[in-house]
Amino acid sequence: MGLKSDRLWVMIVATLLTVPVVILYIYMFLISVSEDIIGLFPVGFTLDNWLEVLDGEIPVAGATFYKYPNIYLVALNTFFLAVMIALLEVILASLAGYSLSRFKFRGRSQLLTTILILHAFPGITLLIALFFILVQIGLYNSLIGVILVKVALELPLGIWIMKGFFDGVSWDMEMSALVDGCSRLGAWWRVIMPNVRNGLMAVLIFGFLSGWAEFIYAQTFIAEQNFWTFSMLVYAFTIGEYSYIKPGITAAIALLYMIPVILFFLFAQKYLLRIQLIGKGGA
Secondary structure, eight states: OHHHHHHHHHHHHHHHHHHHHHHHHHHHHHHHTOSEEETTEEESOOSHHHHHHHTSOOOOTTOSSOOOOOHHHHHHHHHHHHHHHHHHHHHHHHHHHHHHHHOOOTTHHHHHHHHHHHHHSOGGGGHHHHHHHHHHTTOTTSHHHHHHHHHHHHHHHHHHHHHHHHHTSOHHHHHHHHHTTOOHHHHIIIIIHHHTHHHHHHHHHHHHHHHHHOOHHHHHHOOSGGGOOHHHHHHHHHHTSSSOOOHHHHHHHHHHHHHHHHHHHHHHHHHHHGGGGTTTTOO
16 A cells, blocks of 8 residues: 555656646647747747748848758757767777776776766866867867767766676676687677667667757857757747747747657667666666
């Protein structure tokens, strides 16, 4: 009886936390198909907002010089940014995590502590230093520069996650593969990696979502519209950077920005839930 009661309270609290968010999403959708807003209430019904957004080129009212970037180019930039961040974090975190889990070397404990401390520092405090570094190495105003910054700042967490999963894989399993003729790299790829797939997926998901939602570093290190991401476009429409923009168009772009993440999360949420298996083998 007590367990059922606890579950009931959890469901009630979860529902109370979820309902306001769902209501806001519904409200944003209503705005995207409305002709105008009077106060807080959408007025009329139209699909012109969506047609205008999906057309790609969104005109700037009353301006001939300024224009917003093509929305499909923005979507491609955002997808490239998110995928590259996710892949690099998975590759580097898996290699570093395996090394820290399996090899004993001088300064190993100090290195683990340093990695954890680095993750504790807010990345926003490094904006000025990162700006000058990217300018000096020629990666300012490029997606590659933003990708390297994001991966460097988020890698400590990925390393710790992967180390926890590697620690949970029995050394005897890897030793059996080595005795059977596998090289160290072969054992890592064929035996160890399949057993830490949940950790790999967790790092991949965190990296993709982080890259898709990135705004601060993109806004700071990207100057040309050719490299804009969705977050920068939504920001530009929200503040009316070039002119007043209809709320319906802004809402449609925001929903378009949000839909891929929702679909991605629905397919990948089971792997996120398994992150609790860190240190228990990841199987």
